[in-house]
Amino acid sequence: VSSDVQPQGLIFGENDPLMRGIVRSVLLQTGHNVFLAADGMEAISLARRLQARLVLLDIGMPRLNGMLACQAIRKLPGYTDVPIVMLTGYDDTRMRQAARLVGADDFITKPFRPDQLLARLMVHLDTPAPARAAALTALGRGPECPGSHVWNTIQPTIAGGDSPELLSGREMLLVLRDAEGHS
């Protein structure tokens, strides 16, 4: 594959086929190609081979979890400013903080409303980085729906513009131990 004609699109890493199918349908509504990965390794491999416009990652995936995949993808050439969104059933505060530390831009919990997921992703895709945080805030959480919330808790990464400090190996072990404790 020649490096100057890299295909573009969205990368989505998720090991649950049920969620993968639903989210794929939502992602196709953005008008972009969708590239699916079944675990973190596949997501990184896809990111190496194409210049994605956005990366959406589940956290609890086999082989390599979404946190580590996020950290690795963020360091790839061409991925400094690509929005990386975590889409996960883990909704505790430490997971959100860890997501920010590995360089994620947004954190959305499952279950979510597909229309709200689409709206948030469109903001990430269409709004220039400096205005993104304000646009996401304006979007808010949308209408309440019991058991179906879309969360957004890590705006400062986008707002501040400074790249988050990446975890050291030892710190990542702590995060991972935590993630295992939750699965």
Add this chain to the structure above:
Amino acid sequence: VCGSLFWLELPAECELGAATPALRAAQATLPAAPRRVLLVDDIAMNRDVIAAFLRAGGHSVLLASGGAEAVGLAAADRFDVILMDLRMADMDGLEATRRIRLLPAPHGEVTILALTAQPVTGRETELAIAGLDGLLAKPVDYATLMRAVAQVPLLACQHEAPDAASSLPLFDSAVLDQTMAFLSAGEAAVNLALLRERKQELVRLIDAQPQPALLAETAHGLAAAAGMFGFIALSSVCRRFEQAVAANLPDATLLAGLMRTETENALHKLDQVLRAGGIGAT
């Protein structure tokens, strides 16, 4: 550097976000809405002074004299912010913060600011990973304390606790419709059949009484999928079970029973939906 304030992060969604320093300053001069504060310090004099400041600023204050007491209060009650001394005799502030972060939502999501007289340069990541949101240097002056507390999101911004699952609807057809709008008829049939299998698998698994961690993993997946298709009560009880197992809470067994009942109810309802909609031949 007495009274200096820096933020590690503010992990709540209703924060100032993109606010400019000028806007922040302007907002800081406005009288803040009263916050509910839990103040944790093992030295009585520190508690008295800071509590007096907070009350003078119109905030309500509850006091804890140690880390373990703070965890207990945070589990039983809700606060806008916890001001946490780091160095304490019984359980230090970092350990108390870690334990509070393991509490089920919304208790584990409270904003926690450290109060410390020691320099923390170089330890920022460690403090953030423990779950601290920010830091106040002691001794703290009135204006700095008021600014910090005023920036804390109000409880109203946080989501409600998923209390008794029975108070949630078994099924919300509007949620199902939302998701269905994004699926073709074929995809819908496949997905609902998959969901049906997942539910049956969960019932079988509960009956087999596996390790709680294994059951929690299955519940984790179903919480998301069931919620997407409108099975609100099932999604909620799966999430509560998962959180109970993660935090090693004794009510996990009780929740497993509740989860089985809700799964049976949801299966029954799903079959009605399938019959009524003529979707999927199962």
